[in-house]
Amino acid sequence: QQQVKQSPQSLIVQKGGISIINCAYENTAFDYFPWYQQFPGKGPALLIAIRPDVSEKKEGRFTISFNKSAKQFSLHIMDSQPGDSATYFCAAIISGTYKYIFGTGTRLKVLA
Amino acid sequence: DSGVTQTPKHLITATGQRVTLRCSPRSGDLSVYWYQQSLDQGLQFLIQYYNGEERAKGNILERFSAQQFPDLHSELNLSSLELGDSALYFCASSVDGLAGREQYFGPGTRLTVT
Numbered sequence: 001q002q003q004v005k006q007s008p009q010s011l012i013v014q015k016g017g018i019s020i021i022n023c024a025y026e027n028t029a030f031d032y033f034p035w036y037q038q039f040p041g042k043g044p045a046l047l048i049a050i051r052p053d054v055s056e057k058k059e060g061r062f063t064i065s066f067n068k069s070a071k072q073f074s075l076h077i078m079d080s081q082p083g084d085s086a087t088y089f090c091a092a093i094i095s096g097t098y099k100y101i102f103g104t105g106t107r108l109k110v111l112a
Numbered sequence: 113d114s115g116v117t118q119t120p121k122h123l124i125t126a127t128g129q130r131v132t133l134r135c136s137p138r139s140g141d142l143s144v145y146w147y148q149q150s151l152d153q154g155l156q157f158l159i160q161y162y163n164g165e166e167r168a169k170g171n172i173l174e175r176f177s178a179q180q181f182p183d184l185h186s187e188l189n190l191s192s193l194e195l196g197d198s199a200l201y202f203c204a205s206s207v208d209g210l211a212g213r214e215q216y217f218g219p220g221t222r223l224t225v226t
Contacts, residue, residue, distance in 0.1 A: 042220075049214075089154070097168065
């Protein structure tokens, strides 16, 4: 119940295409869903986050879509660029528990 | 640059040994988190400290321990090391450790156990 399942494990997209990464959870108590971006040799960095009271949040080319009834959320990267090539992690947290549960990561490669 | 520093950057040691990883949080952040990242396990939360006190525990082995000092830096101690402990260890910090606060990650320490 504490797991967050992330897919796909790896993704190759052409420059200018849309990258889509999906996450699913079981525990309905999760109430904060951040996405992290990690470049090789670096620590993860917060990209965008959403709370379950909204169905979509957009920041530049990055959009989170949230489906509360399906217990799924996804990251869309529009107009993907080679510089977006990184590993992306979704995460979920229950307020008050202080524990972040991370997905297993998606390695994205955007071809020039 | 997140403002979180970790030392050392790389560490190579033998099985059975003990090592200490060090983390300095961002200026003003009171909470420190430790994570283990391995190829097959992804990013695993180990433990969180807030202002010197342990706040939350994740999948931390009994051979591992951590503490946060009065100057807010933190150390993760790994003992009786096994080959499977080889991984990247990340420290992150946040301003107050409340759920939902952004965590800022350091560059990590790569531990290799031979």
